[in-house]
Amino acid sequence: MxxxxxxxxxxxxxxxxxxxxxxxxxxxxxxxxxxxxxxEADETLREAALRETLEETGWEVELNGLLGIYLYTAPSNGVTYQRVCFSARPVRHDPDRKLDTDINGITWLTRDELATQPERWRSELVLRCVDDYLAGISGPLALVRD
Structure with missing residues (x-):
């Protein structure tokens, strides 16, 4: 393998x-x-982040920084993921947009509200990325080469 x-x-x-x-x-x-x-094939990392955000939330956003590059191996299946995480600001929401089929909905939470629900995190990266953002960790988008 x-x-x-x-x-x-x-x-x-x-x-x-x-x-x-x-x-x-x-x-x-x-x-x-x-x-x-x-x-996806023939897509830049920035394009993928914008597309996924729109498809999953109905929000158009403006990327404003590179938050980090994370490696995570899922304990459930042993698959390793390289996550390229961006920070962004919301621009416009389309509440009528049909979301991806695996998305049940969207929610806005504070860091503390998120922290009290570890059983609901998809992985520990969910809180880690928020904490990195709040710690001011950010690189310029120019670091991401297409």
Whole structure:
């Protein structure tokens, strides 16, 4: 078997102290995650982040920083994911937009509200990315080369 990490993108979107999360059904339970998904063929990382955010939340956003690059191996299946996480600000919401089929809904939570619900995190990266954002960790988008 050839080991190959899965490349994913995620977006931390903050508005007045609250963060945008998706509620999705995974392995029979409802979990919280940042808008996130897999990089598709012939797509840049930035394009993937914007697309996934719109498809999963109905929000158009403006990317404003590179939050980090994370490696995560899922204990449930042993798959390793490379997550490229961006920070963004909300621009416009289309409440009538049909969301991806695996998305149950969206919610805005503070960091503390999120922290009290670890059983609902899709992975520990959900809180870690918010904490990194709040710690001021950010690189310029120019670091991401297409």
């Amino acid at each position: 050839v080991w190959q990490p899965h490349i994913t993108v995620a977006t931390v979107i903050e508005d007045d102290g609250r963060f945008l999360f998706v509620e999705e059904l995974k392995a029979g339970r409802m979990v919280l995650n940042q808008p996130a998904g897999h990089l």
